[in-house]
Amino acid sequence: MNRQPLEPINEINHSRLLTVYILIGLVFIFYLARLFTLQVVQGADFTTRAIDNRTREISLTTTRGQIFDRNGTLLARNIASYNVTITPADLPADEGAIQEVYRQLSELINVPVNNGNTEEETVRNFTPCQSDLGITQIVYIGETNAPFDPVRIKCNIDETTARVLQEQKSDMPGVSIEIESVREYPTGGTTAEVVGFLGPIPAIEQNYWESLGFVSNRDKVGYAGIENYMNDVLIGKNGSRVVEVDNSGQILRDLESPIEPVPGNSLTLTIDTRLQAAAKAALVNWMEQKSFQLGNNYTSGVVIAMDPRTGEVLSLVSYPSYENNRMARLIPSYYFAQLNQDPHKPLFNHAISAEHPPGSVFKLAASIGILNEGVITPDQLINDPGIITIEQKFFENDPNPRPQEYWCYIAKTATKQHGDLDFLGGFSQSCDVYFYKVTGGYKEEVEEGLNIWRLGEYAKALGYGITYGIELPGEQNGLIPDPTWKRINVFENWSIGDTYISAIGQGYVLATPLQVLVSAATLANDGKLMRPTLIKEVLDNQGNVIKPFEPEMLWDITKDPRIHVYDENFFQTGEVKVVEPWVVDLVKDGMREVVVSGTGQAAFEGATFQSAGKTGTAEYCDDVARPLGLCIPGSWPAHAWYVGYAPYDNPEIAVVAFVYDGDEGALLAAPVARQVMEAYFELKSAATN
């Protein structure tokens, strides 16, 4: 065995070598096949992914339009806000150097280097700008999400700090200053209910906005007010660049020619900020004063002033409202929750969205109805005994009529009666029995009343029951009921009593403060119903007017036939007619009489201008009052209304004032309207002097 060969021999095993050759061949073929699959079979897919890698579409932020009031006062503008960011991937490689950057930054912006933890719960709840985490923790979260994207460490630092940071940036790799455009509302809470506020793109609308080229978590959209309703005009259009980037996200070149952003258009509103401030002060102060004096708690109210000739809304106050500057950068969750849970609904625009029984201000509609239909003559006397009793019939020849009493408000409080009244007397004293009788009919005295169908026609002619498209979200149309509506919604037949209380704006009738205002403004404007609007002009970003103001008349009740004629079975005959001009004039006389000798007389005593108006005290029993046990039959709580215009002979301003649960319209609402009118004339004389 211990053979020592004289000549060395190559004893390598050839069969085993063959095995090795085969193995090498198999591996080579397998790799070639794999290479072929990747490059040729799946080549197109991978090419697409390679293109996706290096191509990035960058959205260029547009500038939102500004908002001005009618005198050019800024209501909304854009200001620069500085945020400190760290791009995790750009931090130094050395852990010690990173700590040095954190320490240096921490001193400048007062954010601790370490605070909090990075547990799952914390990470999930993390919102940049809104956490008290330390720099290390924020960067950790940012790095795990997207190491090449900057994460915000502190938002809205002051300009000086921003400048210092900018200078020291080179010492702190990874740290940079982000300039963000933020909305600011110089007039704040005074105009919040009109202007509204912005918020981030809601998750549910994300696809819609992104299809328009907007970027979630960066671009903002209107959440309320003009900002919301006129968002399309204000928002502009983002530009875009398609660029080639390298792995670090650095832009190398444009692959397509860039599309520049188109700035949004600006708006001039019809609002006069000074009048708005005066109106809000008048309402709030009066409510507070009366709360104190009467020991009640008046919580919410509305004042709207409008030019009846053009429909321009000069002021629109919905109280309570909110401070929109607090939502400029981001919407603080605690503040939003507070607003949302407030029972008096500050986020809700009471002026256009709240539907309440209009009460006696609705008698404007009933009045033009009874006069125009000739139910009575203006001079015909109707007797008010204080209380009348009628037999409630739910259908003709009801064998079991129920007798029910109908009271005039004056009989409730003072056991008095109005006695015999003509139209002007009935209207200016706001005599409920007068309107019961003429609208619903009463025995032999008024054989055939106006009835509910025709009442509805005249109410709608004055603008009830519809929306006008005022430039605010959430406008409501109120409710003008009729027997068909009642059968469908209440499952009961219409009764004569329903007609009675509808005549005085109670029962099922609902209206928004804006509708009440328009009804009076239409009469003030001799029957011409002007569409109420908040937009005076649309401006381009240079300030040039691109859409000047044009008053829009929806109709003229004395010229456009809008009143449907009904036959004796309450079917429309197909005929339509107009309201006679003398009817409009007579109702205006009635409104004047209210201020001179009627229910509004006390409130307007000694006024330096001549005005006309109508008070309203609308009993209600809503979801707020019922649980509190306030709905006691015979003494329900009531809303205070007043609607009027001035000067009487040549109306320039129409005002509605509404105080929720304000009880007496003459006491709570009329003085507010008077103060707004006074402010208007004061501002006017200040401008002319």
Next chain:
Amino acid sequence: MLRRETWRHFDYWLFGTVLLLSVFGIVMIRSAVAGNIELVNSVRNQTIFVGLGLGLILVLAAINYRTWASTTRLLYAGGIILLIGIYLIGDAAFGSTRWFEVGGINIQPSELGKIILIIALANYFANTVDQPHNLVWIGRSFAITMGMTIWVLLQPNLSTSIVLLVIWFSMLFISGLELKYVLIFGGVGLVLLVVIMILIVSGVEVPLIQDYQLDRVVNFINRDNEATYGEQYNIQQALISIGSGGWSGAGYGNGSQVQLRFLKVRHTDFIFSAMAEEFGFIGTALVMALLIFVVIRCLYVARKSMDTFGALIAYGIATLIFFQMAVNIGVNLNVLPVTGLTLPFISYGGSSLLSLVLGIGLVESVAAHSQTLDF
């Protein structure tokens, strides 16, 4: 020593192919630098390495390989001393200690160790051709292997350790390891692999296996195509690079994945992907064929060798080149988990090139001295 006969039998095909691949490597590295400031010196360095390397091949070719048989013990002892040295005093880099710095060039003793082990094993197997191929025979060869491997494993350097063990097994196989042992070893290896896998999955800490190695295996099994950074991202980018090459590639210097640096470690571990993007299926298959040709040529030299020692050296070097190439390409094609093995002759790096040119030098020596016997 520099006799005319030496160069008559010198394998010009092998040398030419190695030269071609090395030059192509420099060209590819030039493209792969892609404006990275830290890599600007790579092309110059690699050119120097290749120049020195080719010289080294010629020098080694001129030296009769039989010289090394007599100095095996010395080489083996020297190799182990270097490995222990690196274990004790070496630079700490990337979490494991792997190299000495000699005149600005990093030398990895483990790379030298590969060649030394091949010589040592070739010597052992050549001397024991006539001995019974029993467990003692196997055990001795294993002891020689582990004497070197243990220090590499301690660095820790798992991939080189695996290379050393593969060399051992491959040389054992060619030296006539009985088929029952092949099956037993295969079985034991498989069971060991499964046990380690189970331990890994159940979270038990396995000695000598680092966390990052664990992650690589876990990532390989549990693929995440949406990763935005880290190793998974690198692998995805490698696949995108390869796939977007198509038939003929984007052209030299035009691969967006390479030039815009989406492909990571593109001058070393993932240079295959860079090549695949810029030269496509045709170019890549050609380079693969050239690499295979080098392996085949080494095996050819092994067959033509005058003695078993020379044959085993050439065979061992062939194993080394083929295994490194197969693993590197396998990683690039995402059929193997990530390892640190480079693509022979093409990837950047003086140290890995060193063991390869030493190897080729030895093979050339075997070829050159196959006809002449210097007694």
